[in-house]
Amino acid sequence: MSITTFAIISIIKSLAVIGVLLTAVAYSVWLERKVSAHIQNRWGPTRVGPFGLLQPLADGIKFIFKEDLTEPHVYRPLYIAAPMIAMVFAITSISVIPFGNFVDIGPWPTYLQITDVNIGLLVVLGITSMGVYGVALAGWASNNKYSLLGGLRASAQMVSYEVSLGLSLVGVLILAGSLSLRDIVDAQRHLHWNIFLQPVAFFIYLISAYAETNRTPFDLPEAESELVAGYHTEYSAMKFAMFFMAEYANMVTVACLATLMFFGGWLGPVFGPPLLRVVLPVFWFCLKVFFFMFLYVWVRWTLPRFRYDQLMAFGWKILLPLAIANIVVTALVVAW
Amino acid sequence: MPHLILFLFFGAICVAGAINLLAQSHPINSALSLIVVMASLAAEFLLLGAEFVAAVQVIVYAGAVMVLFVITIMLLNAGKEEHTKGSRVAIVFGVPGVLLAAVLVCWAVVARGHTGSVAIGALPGSPQEIARLLFHEFLLPFEITSVLILIAIMGAVVLASRPEAIAHRPPKAEQPDQSPARGDARQLVAAGKEH
Numbered sequence: 001m002s003i004t005t006f007a008i009i010s011i012i013k014s015l016a017v018i019g020v021l022l023t024a025v026a027y028s029v030w031l032e033r034k035v036s037a038h039i040q041n042r043w044g045p046t047r048v049g050p051f052g053l054l055q056p057l058a059d060g061i062k063f064i065f066k067e068d069l070t071e072p073h074v075y076r077p078l079y080i081a082a083p084m085i086a087m088v089f090a091i092t093s094i095s096v097i098p099f100g101n102f103v104d105i106g107p108w109p110t111y112l113q114i115t116d117v118n119i120g121l122l123v124v125l126g127i128t129s130m131g132v133y134g135v136a137l138a139g140w141a142s143n144n145k146y147s148l149l150g151g152l153r154a155s156a157q158m159v160s161y162e163v164s165l166g167l168s169l170v171g172v173l174i175l176a177g178s179l180s181l182r183d184i185v186d187a188q189r190h191l192h193w194n195i196f197l198q199p200v201a202f203f204i205y206l207i208s209a210y211a212e213t214n215r216t217p218f219d220l221p222e223a224e225s226e227l228v229a230g231y232h233t234e235y236s237a238m239k240f241a242m243f244f245m246a247e248y249a250n251m252v253t254v255a256c257l258a259t260l261m262f263f264g265g266w267l268g269p270v271f272g273p274p275l276l277r278v279v280l281p282v283f284w285f286c287l288k289v290f291f292f293m294f295l296y297v298w299v300r301w302t303l304p305r306f307r308y309d310q311l312m313a314f315g316w317k318i319l320l321p322l323a324i325a326n327i328v329v330t331a332l333v334v335a336w
Numbered sequence: 337m338p339h340l341i342l343f344l345f346f347g348a349i350c351v352a353g354a355i356n357l358l359a360q361s362h363p364i365n366s367a368l369s370l371i372v373v374m375a376s377l378a379a380e381f382l383l384l385g386a387e388f389v390a391a392v393q394v395i396v397y398a399g400a401v402m403v404l405f406v407i408t409i410m411l412l413n414a415g416k417e418e419h420t421k422g423s424r425v426a427i428v429f430g431v432p433g434v435l436l437a438a439v440l441v442c443w444a445v446v447a448r449g450h451t452g453s454v455a456i457g458a459l460p461g462s463p464q465e466i467a468r469l470l471f472h473e474f475l476l477p478f479e480i481t482s483v484l485i486l487i488a489i490m491g492a493v494v495l496a497s498r499p500e501a502i503a504h505r506p507p508k509a510e511q512p513d514q515s516p517a518r519g520d521a522r523q524l525v526a527a528g529k530e531h
Contacts, residue, residue, distance in 0.1 A: 078364070119463065122391035126378075129399025133371070136403065140364065140410045148410065155407050159400060166395075179388075179463055 005108075013114050014095075021094050025248040026056035032297045039301045066237035071142075074234060078141035083235065083242035086134025090249035093127040096120040097256045098182050100266045100282040112266075112282065113182070120181040121173070124257060125166055128212065132158045134246065135214075135221065139231040150230025153308065154221035158212055160315045165208035167323035171201040171330040172261050185265035193264040200326045202262045204319055209254040211315065213247060216300040220308055255292035256285075263288045343383050350376040363414045367405045374398040388463045 030045065030052065037044025045052030070079065098120075100112035117123055132155050139151015172194050173179065176187040188194060195202050211218040222230030232243045259265055268284030270277050306314070353372035360366045374397040381390035470478050 078368075117387065119387045119391050122388070122395065126391050126394035126399060129395055129403075130375075132399070132403050133368075133406070136406055136410065137364075137368075140406075152407060152410060155403055159403050159407075162400070 009110055010114065013110075013112075017094060017099075017114055018091065021091065021249060021252060022245070024252050025245050026060070028248050028251065028293050028297075029059070029244075030056050031293065032300070035294065035297045036301045039298075060241075063238050063241040068237040068239065071144075071234050073143045075141040075143060078137045079234075080239075082134050082138035082141055083239045083246070084134075085137065086131060086246040087242040087249075089127050089131040089134065090246035090253070093124050093131075093253045094249070094256070096123045096181065097253070097260070098185065098265065099256075099285050100278070103278050111182070116180065116182055119179045121169065121179050121184070121257075121261075124181075124253065125162075128250065128253065129158075129162055131246070131250065134243070135231050138235070138243070139221075142231070142234040144234055146227045146229075147231050147233045150221045150223075150227050150233070154214060154231055157214070157218065157220065157311060157315075160312065161208040161211035161218075161319070164204055164315060164319040164323045165212055167320070167327060168201045168204035168208060169261060170323075170327045171198045174327070174330050174334055181260050181265075185260055185267065188264040188267060191264070193262065193267075195262040198262065198326070198330070200322065201330075202258075204323050204326065205258060205261070207319060208315075209258065210296070210299065211311070213250045213254055215247075215251065215296060217303040217306050218311060219300075219305060220311060223305060251293065251296055252289065255289045255296070258292050259285060259288040339383055343380065346376045346379040346383070350380065361416045363409045363417070364406065367402060367409055370405070371398050371402045374402065388466055 033055070034044040034052070045055040048054040048058045070076070095114045096117050098111065098113035098116070102109040102111045104110070135158070136151045136155040139147045139149070139154065142148070142151075172184065175194065175197060176184040178184060178187070210216075214221050220230075221227075222232065224230075227233070232240055235243060265288075266281035266285040268281065270280045272280070350373050353369045353376060357366050357369035357373065360369060374393060378390040378393040378398065381387075381393060
């Protein structure tokens with residue numbers, strides 16, 4: 001494959017993935033509002049378009065035209081950089097996620113993934129671990145006690161739960177014998193999904209993932225009843241929207257990772273003409289990711305928030321030992 | 337060729353970040369420059385074909401160690417550092433000294449003539465090879481290092497929980513039934529200092 005073709009295909013794939021990701025982010029906000037409304041016996045957005053489907057568009061326009069307030073007491077360089085850092089790392093982490101098998105464009109097989117790295121999983125973990133800076137710096141640069149508390153909570157929480165998140169995936173890695181996300185999915189063929197082989201790891205991953213993305217019951221960094229809005233108290237207009245989009249983009253990434261690691265990625269019944277054979281795996285992948293997004297919303301409107309010391313104790317004293325025990329047991333079973 | 341350009345580009349960023357780390361007077365800017373250095377080093381490793389080392393560099397240093405640095409700076413609410421006479425002396429003698437050392441090292445490397453080039457991926461760097469080295473040939477040093485780190489962690493816990501330190505802790509401003517939220521009380525104190 002010549003370098004020009006490679007560049008063109010890569011650019012097309014990148015644009016498509018970013019477009020789909022941002023649309024998914026916008027519509028997960030819609031999903032969240034709609035599902036939460038139905039859980040609380042309300043209607044949710046209904047006015048803009050059928051079923052309120054154009055609501056994300058209206059919200060976006062509103063965010064752009066709102067006045068962008070910058071308080072005089074903030075530390076400007078970092079105050080402006082923080083939402084960008086959060087957003088950039090949230091979007092970048094999608095780059096190694098495979099969302100389907102390969103298609104033959106001309107003579108070359110093109111993988112349905114922006115780039116296939118043989119340490120794909122570590123790349124995702126590395127990029128998401130950098131996302132903490134957006135939140136921490138936002139809290140610090142706002143020069144406001146609620147923001148600072150939110151930023152500190154977020155960074156402490158994300159660093160703590162990252163440990164159990166990473167360790168929960170080690171069991172899957174032992175079974176797959178590879179760090180490449182594509183190989184991990186290929187190892188789950190014939191319904192040998194890791195959810196059946198590694199159920200403990202799956203629940204540890206799910207809980208840590210909720211804490212990583214600062215979602216209820218772990219949304220202490222922005223606990224509105226105690227911290228006004230946490231680290232984004234001082235942010236308005238598009239800067240606030242960037243934090244908002246970063247949170248939902250992180251949710252999508254974590255849901256994609258859960259699908260790939262535990263639910264067999266794009267694997268599912270494939271049949272029919274060649275075009276359907278390409279589209280169906282992508283459809284299965286999206287369906288599974290949608291399930292996880294729905295679960296996120298469902299959990300948020302079902303469970304109350306943890307107290308801070310409960311959060312830390314749960315992470316370090318329960319999840320971490322459980323994750324390590326899971327690794328030991330898996331390793332023993334595989335070695336035996 | 338694109339590899340060489342990228343390598344030089346990230347090398348330049350790395351050096352610029354390191355210089356900025358020293359030049360900045362506010363600790364949080366210095367910490368952020370250090371993150372830039374770590375991240376660009378990871379990019380250099382990636383360009384050399386050592387993907388695993390690159391990922392670990394980002395996860396451990398940029399993602400975990402530096403977050404703790406930033407948290408500490410935020411908690412202590414450290415302000416700008418002031419230039420003293422000592423720091424001026426350090427600049428006057430340190431900068432030429434560092435330049436001299438850099439020139440010497442470059443000269444030594446070039447003069448010895450060992451500056452060959454290697455194709456990407458020619459040197460071992462895959463996760464499997466590193467794992468084999470770590471858990472097979474260097475198992476004992478690896479385990480001893482982990483025990484050393486464990487001792488350091490226990491030492492830190494012992495030092496941090498001295499009984500007199502607990503006695504001198506400022507009284508809590510919140511209601512008594514929330515006593516386990518010790519971390520929050522410290523954060524409140526730190527945030528209160530700011531205003």
